[in-house]
Amino acid sequence: MASQIEKIKQLREETAAAMMDVKRALDESGGDLEGARRVLRERGQAIAAKKSGREATEGVIEVYKHFNGRVGVLVEINCETDFVARTDDFQRFTKNVALHIASMKPLCVSEDDIPADALNEEREIAEKQAAEMNKPENITKQIVEGRMRKWTGEQALLTQGFAKDPDITVGQLLQDTIQKVGENVVIRRFVRYEL
Template sequence: MATISASMVNELRKRTGAGLMDCKGALVEANGDEEGAIAILKKKGIAKAAKKAGREASEGIIESYIHMGGKVGVMIEINCESDFVAKNDDFKAFARDVCMHIAAASPIAVSREEVDPAILEKEKEAAMGQAEGKPAAAVEKIVEGKVNKYLEQNCLLEQPFVKNTDQTVGELLTQKIQTIGENLKIRRFVRYAIGD
């Protein structure tokens, strides 16, 4: 059994944003292995976030961000369960970070379900054109793969977060739900760019 020091717990807390007791428990469970503890915390965080997902998030903020030079601007609505959290600095910083991400990564929708079916149809047609001449079974897999890749690259929750590409925006949202302790929802956004 590995000895779990305070510095190990603090380091894990810095990396994950999880509570001290959660970090210590995960390190004990992983026998002192930091990567194993991160995996345990992720699993528990996703479970905690899933429990909170059914709760109504009717409070929140509208955050805005104008990129340097005034060529790109973003407005976003992020909801939470209480007015207290809406005024929380961590929540506001999260909203600002997501705004900056949207300015940089140009997503077309929050999630797959919100993507315009006409856009998906165009992507399917383009993929079918590229797969022309291949066996029918292969064409179906190629089209599915290309459409899936398109959605991963263009849906906000699936994009790698610009400030930490090791996690998606969706994973960051799950982490914030765990640390803030309320259901959070990225409701909608609009991105303006000069000339678009």
């Protein structure tokens, strides 16, 4: 029984989930910690999806300035209440996003925001490179589409691998933050400066 209590305590510290949610996740996974983490993550993503329609008008503008003074970032991140905007989880998230933008240089917040001229230019490059391979037309199209998916994923903030943990994307980090703070959180816009 003590091991069950220790598992509950460990999972609560890792995920910030409620005790009953942790207990249910452990029961569903047969006491397996990794399985319980997976169950909690899936539930958290479902909760985050429900909250995404709620209006987020509070928040902060986070400022990041690199130690050498040559890179700076301004990012607006919104939540539903000023109470959540002052929490440690929200503040940590905003600092991490600003640091990520400084180091990874995204073009925009989401793939939908990529400018059409940048998309067209990249598609032309991909088509020329694929044509030089002398493959059948259907294979060439697949190559171009694959390269475009990869390129757009690398340019948009939400689909980039998180700088501190490349195993998750910034979008997944956002979903985890929504689960922790219990409100909708939106990365609204950012500006990155570099000398």
